[in-house]
Amino acid sequence: MVRTRLAVALISTLALTALTACGANSDPLSNDNKGSGSSNSPSSVTVGSANFAESELLAEIYSQALEAKGVQVKRQFNIGARELYLKALQDGSIDLLPEYNGALLSALAKGGAPEGVSKPDDVLAALKKVLPAGTEVLDQSAAEDKDTLTVTQATATKYNLKTIDDLKPVANKLSMGAGPEWQERYQGLKGLKSLYGVEFKTFKPLDAGGPLTVNALIKGQIDVGNIFSTDSSISTNKLVVLDDPRNLFLAENILPLIRTQADNPTVSGALDAVSAKLTTENLTTYLAKVQVDKQDTKVVAKAFLTDNGLA
Amino acid sequence: MTTYLSNNWDTVLAALEQHIWLALLPVVIGFVVALPIGYLGVRFPWLYHPLVNVCGVLYSIPSLALFVFLPVLLGTKILSPLNIVVALIIYTVALLARTVADGLKAVDPLVVQSATAMGYRRFRRLTDVELPVALPVILAGLRVATVANISLVSVGALIGVGGLGQLFTRGFQLFYVEPIIVGIVLSVLLAGLADLVIVLLGRLITPWTRFQGAAS
Amino acid sequence: MNLSYLLDPSHWDFSDGSIPTLIVSHLWYVLLSLVIGTAIALPIGLWIGHTGRGSFLAINAGNAGRSLPTLGLLMLMVTLLGLGLTPVLIALTVLVIPPVLTSAYAGIRNLDHRVVDAAKGVGMRPWQVLTKVELPMALPVLMSGFRSAALQVVATATVAAAVGLNGLGRLLIDGLAVNDYSRVLAGAIVVAVLAVLLDLVLAQVQRWIVSPGLSKR
Numbered sequence: 170m171v172r173t174r175l176a177v178a179l180i181s182t183l184a185l186t187a188l189t190a191c192g193a194n195s196d197p198l199s200n201d202n203k204g205s206g207s208s209n210s211p212s213s214v215t216v217g218s219a220n221f222a223e224s225e226l227l228a229e230i231y232s233q234a235l236e237a238k239g240v241q242v243k244r245q246f247n248i249g250a251r252e253l254y255l256k257a258l259q260d261g262s263i264d265l266l267p268e269y270n271g272a273l274l275s276a277l278a279k280g281g282a283p284e285g286v287s288k289p290d291d292v293l294a295a296l297k298k299v300l301p302a303g304t305e306v307l308d309q310s311a312a313e314d315k316d317t318l319t320v321t322q323a324t325a326t327k328y329n330l331k332t333i334d335d336l337k338p339v340a341n342k343l344s345m346g347a348g349p350e351w352q353e354r355y356q357g358l359k360g361l362k363s364l365y366g367v368e369f370k371t372f373k374p375l376d377a378g379g380p381l382t383v384n385a386l387i388k389g390q391i392d393v394g395n396i397f398s399t400d401s402s403i404s405t406n407k408l409v410v411l412d413d414p415r416n417l418f419l420a421e422n423i424l425p426l427i428r429t430q431a432d433n434p435t436v437s438g439a440l441d442a443v444s445a446k447l448t449t450e451n452l453t454t455y456l457a458k459v460q461v462d463k464q465d466t467k468v469v470a471k472a473f474l475t476d477n478g479l480a
Numbered sequence: 481m482t483t484y485l486s487n488n489w490d491t492v493l494a495a496l497e498q499h500i501w502l503a504l505l506p507v508v509i510g511f512v513v514a515l516p517i518g519y520l521g522v523r524f525p526w527l528y529h530p531l532v533n534v535c536g537v538l539y540s541i542p543s544l545a546l547f548v549f550l551p552v553l554l555g556t557k558i559l560s561p562l563n564i565v566v567a568l569i570i571y572t573v574a575l576l577a578r579t580v581a582d583g584l585k586a587v588d589p590l591v592v593q594s595a596t597a598m599g600y601r602r603f604r605r606l607t608d609v610e611l612p613v614a615l616p617v618i619l620a621g622l623r624v625a626t627v628a629n630i631s632l633v634s635v636g637a638l639i640g641v642g643g644l645g646q647l648f649t650r651g652f653q654l655f656y657v658e659p660i661i662v663g664i665v666l667s668v669l670l671a672g673l674a675d676l677v678i679v680l681l682g683r684l685i686t687p688w689t690r691f692q693g694a695a696s
Numbered sequence: 697m698n699l700s701y702l703l704d705p706s707h708w709d710f711s712d713g714s715i716p717t718l719i720v721s722h723l724w725y726v727l728l729s730l731v732i733g734t735a736i737a738l739p740i741g742l743w744i745g746h747t748g749r750g751s752f753l754a755i756n757a758g759n760a761g762r763s764l765p766t767l768g769l770l771m772l773m774v775t776l777l778g779l780g781l782t783p784v785l786i787a788l789t790v791l792v793i794p795p796v797l798t799s800a801y802a803g804i805r806n807l808d809h810r811v812v813d814a815a816k817g818v819g820m821r822p823w824q825v826l827t828k829v830e831l832p833m834a835l836p837v838l839m840s841g842f843r844s845a846a847l848q849v850v851a852t853a854t855v856a857a858a859v860g861l862n863g864l865g866r867l868l869i870d871g872l873a874v875n876d877y878s879r880v881l882a883g884a885i886v887v888a889v890l891a892v893l894l895d896l897v898l899a900q901v902q903r904w905i906v907s908p909g910l911s912k913r
Contacts (some may be wrong), residue, residue: 220640222653245559247649248640252875253558257640262559346860349870371712374870375779375860380655385779385860463656465487533892540847540891542854544868545884552877624762631765638767638858639872645767652771660775664768671763 214431217254217263218246221377222466223314223399223456227267229470230443231425237480238439250350250377251276259301264431265440270296270309271419272316272356273426277301281355287416289313293424305432307440309424310447316356316378316418318345318411319396321386325409332412333365336393340367346382347395349374357395360417369393399449401457423447446477484658492647496666499643502564503630504674509565510572511622517573518580519606528581538574543567543635564636571632572625579621583614616689619682623675630671634663644670701871702882713866715886722863722890725853729785730846733792738838741800745834746826754801761794766852774859784856791852792845799841803834832907839902843895850891854883864890 214235218228225246232242245263248254251272257263270292275282277299286295293309300306318333325331328339336343351357352372361367373390375381378397386394387406396403396410398421403410425440455473458464474480485492521531546567551558554566587610595609611618634645642649647663650656683690701707707715744754766787773783807830815829831838857865867883870876 217640220649220653225650245640247637247646248559249638250873252873253639256875257557257559260557262557349866349873352870353874353876373860374857374866374873376653379653380775381779381860384655388778390779460654463484463654463658465491467491468487536847536895537888537892540851540888541884542851542865542868542887544854544865544872545880545887548868548872548877548880549884627762631763634765634767635855638869645765648765648768648771652775655775657772657775660768660772664765664772667765667768668760668763672760675763 213241213243214265214436215243215245215263217248217257217266219251219254219266219377220247220249221379221397222459223397223452224267226456226459226466226469227423227452229466230473231265231267231440233467233470233474234439234443234479235436237474238435240435240439250348252350255301258304258426258428261428265425265427265436267423268306268426269314269421270306270424271421273306274299274419275354275356281360282419287419289420289422292420293422300426303429305427305429307425307427307432307437308444309422310444312423312447312449312452313398313421314423314449314452315398315413315421317396317398317413318361319386319394319403319408320392320411321389322407322409324392330409330411332414333361333367333417334414336367336411337365340369343369343392344371344373344390345369345393345395346373346375346385346391348377348379348382350377351395356418364415364417399453399456401453401460405461423452442479443474446479451477481658481661485662488659492662492666495644495646495663496670498561498641499630499633499645499667500670502561502633502636502641502643503568503670504626506565506568506572507622507626507629510569510625511576513569514573514576514580517577519584521577521581522584528585531581532578535574535578538570543571543632544638546570547636547639559640561641564633564641568629568632572629575625575628576618576621579624580614580618583617583621584610586617587613612686615686616682619678619686623678626674626678627671630667630674634667698878699881701867701876701878702885707882713862715864715867715882718862718864718866719886719890721861722850722853722865722887725781725784725788725856725861725863726846726849726894728781729788729792729849729853730842732785733789733845734796734842736789737793737796738800741797742804742826742831744797745801745804746822746830748805751801751805754798757794757797761790764790766791767855767858770855770859779860781861783859784853784861787855788849788853791848795841795845795848796838799838800834803837803841804830806837807833833910835906836902836910839898839906843898843902846894846898847891850894851887854887 216228216232216235218224228244228246232244235242245257248257248263254263254266255276258266270289271282274286274292274296278295282292283295286292289309293306296306318336320330328335330336345358347357352374353359358369358372373385375385378395378400382391382394382396383400383402383406385391386396386408396408398410402408424444427436451473455469458469458472459466471480517531521528547563550556550563550566551560554562556562591609591613592605595605600609633643634648636642637645637649644663644667647659651659651663710716741754744750769790770783770787773786777783811829811833812825815825820828853863854865854868856863857869864883864887867879867886871879871883
């Protein structure tokens with residue numbers, strides 16, 4: 170009896186494995202399906218977003234700006250980390266989404282961003298060379314939202330931390346928290362090690378600058394957190410952002426990443442107008458309405474467009 | 481709570497609608513698929529134990545993993561709701577095939593013999609006698625599968641498609657309980673409602689069970 | 697799509713985040729929630745079954761508990777209580793309670809009432825009736841409820857990783873975040889195998905503790 174059960178269990182597991190192996194030629198990691206998804210009619214655009222509040226707010230701003238110009242918009246927000254939504258963009262599940270030029274460059278360029286490239290225009294130029302086939306970026310905005318290494322005031326005082334360089338001698342006593350993808354990205358643990366020689370005692374995979382990371386940092390469950398520079402929790406909790414003198418974290422100007430098929434003068438016109446008005450300051454202000462005042466993203470996006478004469 | 485609801489009515493409704501589709505479509509399809517499979521498990525008794533075990537293994541695959549793999553296996557787009565639907569069909573079949581087999585097995589052999597004696601051929605006997613008699617057991621399984629599906633859909637939010645689950649992730653990102661509570665309440669209400677519908681439907685199509693009373 | 701992550705020996709040492717350590721933390725969540733859930737549900741289920749009071753609760757607890765979306769509950773608990781083991785245990789315990797409660801109740805309720813009457817007739821006190829007659833005879837049903845609870849918790853404990861804890865869900869969440877499908881596959885396979893092995897163990901336990909007079913083997 171036990172033996173048959175075990176045998177069946179093993180067979181089922183093997184079957185499952187074989188089943189999954191069948192899909193070997195459609196490996197999701199190889200991006201060989203170039204623009205195969207063309208189910209969307211040109212008049213309808215699917216806007217996506219990553220899984221954090223700012224990305225969703227920006228995506229909503231894009232969506233409403235497009236709708237104001239008569240474009241039909243489908244919303245597919247909150248998809249996941251970059252590794253996931255880029256695939257959604259390439260398979261045509263979404264047509265466009267807000268991106269950050271530096272982070273996107275590091276994700277796409279083999280071996281991370283080229284050396285010496287950190288200023289917004291250089292980053293954009295380098296980015297345009299490595300975009301996946303069938304995609305393009307529109308004008309970039311002045312608004313920046315950088316990855317940061319952030320600590321509490323107490324930790325900063327205790328170890329006398331001002332820059333990431335200061336972490337080097339004490340990192341082996343500290344724990345670090347960020348999204349799980351930080352374990353693999355150059356602009357994460359790898360870059361910290363090779364550029365700064367910083368290796369933390371432990372790494373806790375939490376979320377991309379989200380509530381897990383912020384709360385873990387405040388409650389002392391991690392010592393150093395990866396928090397986005399526009400996050401209102403930095404000022405609310407008097408957190409200390411460590412300087413990045415070696416520019417591990419590149420310029421992070423916000424810009425729309427779009428499938429070429431979905432791009433047309435109406436769409437790019439509407440989005441360029443948004444990017445022209447977007448600054449780090451106003452983004453931070455409007456994001457705080459979502460993060461602190463818990464206002465609805467739709468309401469905040471509408472307020473942004475109205476206040477800037479875009480809708 | 482009310483301000484959240486009034487401000488986000490559209491979002492909540494859209495999430496609810498998607499949730500209903502994603503949860504209930506697989507129940508219907510899964511039920512139709514599970515009936516013949518369950519029957520096979522009774523018709524060929526040596527199939528019963530493998531069937532039960534395979535169903536057990538299928539049911540223990542974490543839903544998130546299934547949601548992620550199906551695009552690769554099916555060639556669907558990564559954000560296609562189809563992935564969630566197929567995953568939940570698999571779970572539904574895993575739950576129901578066994579229930580169908582158990583229900584049919586539990587039919588009193590005397591009843592089957594009587595039907596045979598009355599001249600029923602195998603197929604007619606199955607559809608007219610055995611299935612109706614097994615129906616209460618099968619419906620109980622259907623209730624479990626429906627309720628389980630409604631709760632499982634929300635895991636899809638981790639990959640961008642998840643009905644009410646999107647309210648969970650949204651609330652979670654802002655450390656804001658209102659959307660999460662709204663999502664949970666709606667999900668539980670939906671499950672309760674679906675459960676009730678199946679119970680009432682069951683009473684309607686198995687009127688004889690009401691007269692047995694304490695006999696069960 | 698491949699098995700490279702699963703088969704890579706470096707993922708099988710005992711370093712931080714390796715598969716064995718994730719299995720250990722996964723089983724730890726499972727064990728804790730099974731113990732806590734059973735400690736809560738078993739007495740209530742037995743009491744309801746024994747006295748017949750509150751049957752309505754017992755019958756409906758099953759479906760009501762199942763309908764609570766674990767992910768939502770977990771995110772709610774983390775939002776309210778912060779990061780840690782407690783929110784995960786609450787969410788998983790809620791999964792354990794309904795099947796154990798319902799099966800404890802059903803196991804006792806469905807006993808031949810003549811057996812219980814006979815036990816009373818030979819002078820057993822209510823406590824003795826419960827512990828010496830009802831509970832042993834309800835064990836097969838009770839164990840099947842417990843086993844289905846265990847199966848479900850093993851698969852569901854993966855959500856712990858969605859809120860920054862460990863367990864085999866780490867392989868799923870991290871694999872998804874970095875687009876490493878072979879890691880997700882490794883997670884799925886290990887979880888499924890773990891569930892099967894645990895069920896085998898529990899089946900053996902059931903064989904040991906269920907009175908031979910009942911199992912008809």
